[in-house]
Amino acid sequence: QQQVKQSPQSLIVQKGGISIINCAYENTAFDYFPWYQQFPGKGPALLIAIRPDVSEKKEGRFTISFNKSAKQFSLHIMDSQPGDSATYFCAARDPRSRGSSNTGKLIFGQGTTLQVKP
């Protein structure tokens, strides 16, 4: 059962275009929504994140749009560059935890492979 559904699986964009990746979730208990960027042969790294009380967050060319009622969030990459070519993962934090620690866990989407053509 996939708790965070991500689309598309792959995406090809021309240099200077806008890349859009979408994610949807079902569990309303999720309380934090990060995006990770992964280059080939490397581990993912945090790119940008948003909390559900905010509808949009922008950092440079990267913007997260969050629709709480629809339980959807998306990543927009403006002026896409060849160096943005990577795999992108959305994630959601499930705050439920076990034991004395209150760290919760991150649940990832399936990933989107982005290719930006020069």
Place this chain on the structure above:
Amino acid sequence: DGGITQSPKYLFRKEGQNVTLSCEQNLNHDAMYWYRQDPGQGLRLIYYSQIVNDFQKGDIAEGYSVSREKKESFPLTVTSAQKNPTAFYLCASGTPMNTEAFFGQGTRLTVV
């Protein structure tokens, strides 16, 4: 340098053998995770530990085992019971409240 160290980077295993993947962190994080990455399937959670001497199964724990004897270390053993172990394995640790996960560089395991 602070971070997550996974070793080895590449690992080859014969069918029927157990193999252990190492993961060490010096970020002083309580939470640590093991994910498996296959093409088109994203990151699937194998096991996670939120505190020393405690761990929980993730979505695909069958054929894997872990231990968490020290805060810094969370080794993963891929046993012979794992039917399709060839994959890219990623270890991560989480900040308090898990607002960020820090990943290692991964171990690519191939069964020969």
